[in-house]
Amino acid sequence: MKNEICELIYNREIAKSTFEMAFRSENMAAAALPGQFVHLKVNEGLYPLLRRPISIHRIDKSSGVVAIIYHIMGQGTEELSKKQSGYIDVMGPLGNGFPIIEGKKCAVVGGGIGTAPLLEVAKNLSDCDAYLGFRNCTYKVEEFEKSCNKVYVTTEDGSVGYKGYITEQLEKYISEYDIVYTCGPKVMMKKVVDICASNNVECYISIEERMGCGIGACLVCACKIKEENGDWHYKKACKDGPVFNAKEVLFDA
Amino acid sequence: MLNLEVNIGGLRLKNPVMTASGTYGFGKEYSEYYDLSQLGAVVVKGLTLKPREGNKAPRIAETPAGMLNSVGLQNPGVEAFLEHELPFLRKYNTPVIANIAGNTVEEYCQMAEKLGSQVDAIELNISCPNVKEGGVAFGTKCDSVYNITKNVKQFCKVPLIVKLSPNVTDIVEIALSAEEAGADSLSLINTLLGMAIDINSRKPILANVVGGLSGPAVKPVAVRMVYQVAKAVNIPIIGMGGISSWQDAVEFILAGADAVAVGTYNFVNPAAPIEIIEGIKKYMDKNCYKNLSDFKGKIQAC
Known part of the structure; x- marks a missing residue:
C-alpha cells in the first residue's frame, strides 16, 4: 500500500460550508468499500501538519473516481475547500467498511x-x-x-x-x-x-474520533469496546473500525 | 562507496535512521508501505510490565506545525509484546529496540530482565509526560536519573539507551547523570509538555488536559538540546524531534547526533524514514563524505 498523488476532478460547495470533492485513483476506486475512509494531506506544507480522515461518499469503479463530502470544521478543511485543481496526496482506502x-x-x-x-x-x-x-x-x-x-x-x-x-x-x-x-x-x-x-x-x-496516523500505529483514536464479561478495552477507530457492531461500542456518558 | 553504518553504544546499525517510539506501533502497519529491513532500527511503542489501556480520548490535538498527544502508554505489556509482536519484527533484518516505562525502579528492572537479549537494545523511557506515576518523574532530577539508569543497567543484557525529557531546566546535567550511571547512549528529545483549548467549548482539547508536543514545531528545541548534550557527553546520541526531511536529519547529525529517529512525520508520510535515508546518501555523495563521521558534529560553531 502507498499514498497516492491523485488528480483533483472537482471540489465544490454543495451546501453552506459543505463541500464535495472528487479525485481520480483507479486503485482506490477498485479497492474501496462502503464505509471506508481516505486520509488526505490538505497541502504540501507543514501547517496543517496532519492528514484529515474523511469517509468515502461515492465510488465509481468504472471511471476510477472517488468522492468525499466534508464540512469546514477547522483550518484543515478550510484549506482543503480552497483547492480548485491540481493534485492531492491521499492514503486509502483505510479502515473497515x-x-x-x-x-x-x-x-x-x-x-x-x-x-x-x-x-x-x-x-x-x-x-x-x-x-x-x-x-x-x-x-x-x-x-x-x-x-x-x-x-x-x-x-x-x-x-x-x-x-x-x-x-x-x-x-x-x-x-x-x-x-x-x-x-x-x-x-x-x-x-x-x-x-x-x-x-x-x-x-x-x-465512529468518529480524532485521528493521527490513520493506520493503527499511533493509538490516538481510542474507542471503548465492550467485553463479554462486562469489562471494556480500547480499540482503534481507524484500523479496527471505523465501523463497529453497535453491540460492541460503549458510549461515554 | 558510502558507508552509513553507525555504532550506537554497542548497537550496530546499517544506517542512522530509526523510528521513534510511540509513532510506529510494533511496525506491522508500516510494513505495508515498505520493507522494514531498510531501516536503521525499529523502536517499538513504550512497554510496561502489565498491559495498559491508556488515557481517555481525545488523545490528539493538532497545533501549529505539530501535535499534542496524551495516549498514556497504551500497550499490551512486555510479555504479550515478546509473544505476539516481536516475532513479526524478527522477520526483518533490522534491530529492534524496546522502549520501557514503569511506575517504580523495580518495574523497569524486571522488564529489562524479561526482555533479556531478545531485543537488540532497550530504551529507558523516563520522559513520558502522559502518565501519572513514573515516566517523566524519573527523568527530571539528576539523582533519580542516575539511580534508575544504574539499577536498570545491571539487569540489561543489551545496550541501554536513556531517553531524555526536554521538560527540564538543564538537559546537560541530566545527560551527564545518565552517562555517569552507565548509559550506553542517549536519545533526545521526548515530547514537550503542552496544552490546547477549544475556544468554543472552553474545554481543553485533550481529555487528559495536557499532552506531549511533537512534530516540526519542536525541532529547533531538539536541535539545540542535541547540540548542548553532544558537547558535554562522550556516549552516542540519537537525535529526534520534528524530523520531517533528510535536511532535518542532517541538521541533527551536524549538531552532534550519531543517529536520528523519525516520529510524528510517519503519520504524514509513511515512507518518510526511507526517503530520509536516500536523502542523506545524496547529501553525502554531493559533499564527498564517505562516512557519517565526516560530518557528524561538524557544525561550524563559534
Whole structure:
C-alpha cells in the first residue's frame, strides 16, 4: 500500500460550508468499500501538519473516481475547500467498511455530514430505506432516492422534510427493519443504537474520533469496546473500525 | 562507496535512521508501505510490565506545525509484546529496540530482565509526560536519573539507551547523570509538555488536559538540546524531534547526533524514514563524505 498523488476532478460547495470533492485513483476506486475512509494531506506544507480522515461518499469503479463530502470544521478543511485543481496526496482506502448483508430489510440512518458514507451502503443493498437528518439545509437526497425505496428527510428548522430529529422518524418504522446502518453525531447515533437495541434490530455504526496516523500505529483514536464479561478495552477507530457492531461500542456518558 | 553504518553504544546499525517510539506501533502497519529491513532500527511503542489501556480520548490535538498527544502508554505489556509482536519484527533484518516505562525502579528492572537479549537494545523511557506515576518523574532530577539508569543497567543484557525529557531546566546535567550511571547512549528529545483549548467549548482539547508536543514545531528545541548534550557527553546520541526531511536529519547529525529517529512525520508520510535515508546518501555523495563521521558534529560553531 502507498499514498497516492491523485488528480483533483472537482471540489465544490454543495451546501453552506459543505463541500464535495472528487479525485481520480483507479486503485482506490477498485479497492474501496462502503464505509471506508481516505486520509488526505490538505497541502504540501507543514501547517496543517496532519492528514484529515474523511469517509468515502461515492465510488465509481468504472471511471476510477472517488468522492468525499466534508464540512469546514477547522483550518484543515478550510484549506482543503480552497483547492480548485491540481493534485492531492491521499492514503486509502483505510479502515473497515460496513458489512453488506443481502436478503434483509435495511435502513441507513445519517445525520448531517454523517449521511455521506451511507450512500455507497444504500447503493449496494437491494432493499434499503434512508433516514437523513439535517440541521437546516439538505444535500444529496436525490442520490439516496435513486438507490432506496423510501427516503425520510428531517430538518431541525422544518425547512425541508419533517421538522425535528431523524430518530423520531426511525422510531415509527423500526419494526420493519432487520439491519440499520448509521453514521452521524454521537447523540444521534446513541439514540439510533438504543432504538435498535430495544427492537432487536442489528445495527452497525461508524465512529468518529480524532485521528493521527490513520493506520493503527499511533493509538490516538481510542474507542471503548465492550467485553463479554462486562469489562471494556480500547480499540482503534481507524484500523479496527471505523465501523463497529453497535453491540460492541460503549458510549461515554 | 558510502558507508552509513553507525555504532550506537554497542548497537550496530546499517544506517542512522530509526523510528521513534510511540509513532510506529510494533511496525506491522508500516510494513505495508515498505520493507522494514531498510531501516536503521525499529523502536517499538513504550512497554510496561502489565498491559495498559491508556488515557481517555481525545488523545490528539493538532497545533501549529505539530501535535499534542496524551495516549498514556497504551500497550499490551512486555510479555504479550515478546509473544505476539516481536516475532513479526524478527522477520526483518533490522534491530529492534524496546522502549520501557514503569511506575517504580523495580518495574523497569524486571522488564529489562524479561526482555533479556531478545531485543537488540532497550530504551529507558523516563520522559513520558502522559502518565501519572513514573515516566517523566524519573527523568527530571539528576539523582533519580542516575539511580534508575544504574539499577536498570545491571539487569540489561543489551545496550541501554536513556531517553531524555526536554521538560527540564538543564538537559546537560541530566545527560551527564545518565552517562555517569552507565548509559550506553542517549536519545533526545521526548515530547514537550503542552496544552490546547477549544475556544468554543472552553474545554481543553485533550481529555487528559495536557499532552506531549511533537512534530516540526519542536525541532529547533531538539536541535539545540542535541547540540548542548553532544558537547558535554562522550556516549552516542540519537537525535529526534520534528524530523520531517533528510535536511532535518542532517541538521541533527551536524549538531552532534550519531543517529536520528523519525516520529510524528510517519503519520504524514509513511515512507518518510526511507526517503530520509536516500536523502542523506545524496547529501553525502554531493559533499564527498564517505562516512557519517565526516560530518557528524561538524557544525561550524563559534
